[in-house]
Amino acid sequence: MIRTTKRTVPAHEVTEFVSCTCDLCGAKTTSFTSAGEVNWIGDPFNYHFVTVQQQKGTMYPSDNFSRVWSYHLCPTCYRDKLVPFLESQGVGKPAFEEREY
Numbered sequence: 001m002i003r004t005t006k007r008t009v010p011a012h013e014v015t016e017f018v019s020c021t022c023d024l025c026g027a028k029t030t031s032f033t034s035a036g037e038v039n040w041i042g043d044p045f046n047y048h049f050v051t052v053q054q055q056k057g058t059m060y061p062s063d064n065f066s067r068v069w070s071y072h073l074c075p076t077c078y079r080d081k082l083v084p085f086l087e088s089q090g091v092g093k094p095a096f097e098e099r100e101y
């Protein structure tokens with residue numbers, strides 16, 4: 001025989017991603033992957049991620065720590081504003097690769 005009892009478990013807080021706004025134009029998306037990556041096209045079978053960030057930290061066998069500074073840019077601002085700005089600074093075309101899974 002299994003006996004059960006009811007008890008109240010204190011609520012706990014979880015972080016849920018609600019929306020992301022482009023830092024340049026204000027475009028907004030509410031689409032995220034389960035890992036919290038912003039998916040600007042909002043389609044569960046296709047994605048468009050834009051990542052502009054700096055990460056600094058430590059990596060030891062017992063402990064890791066990092067700080068991350070990020071800009072959130074929509075794909076249009078990445079293509080039409082960031083890339084032309086970097087090119088105007090003498091940077092070539094962005095690195096490109098195709099991946100197949």
Ligand SMILES: [Zn+2]
Pocket residue numbers: 022023024025026027073074075076077078
């Ligand atoms: Zn934008």
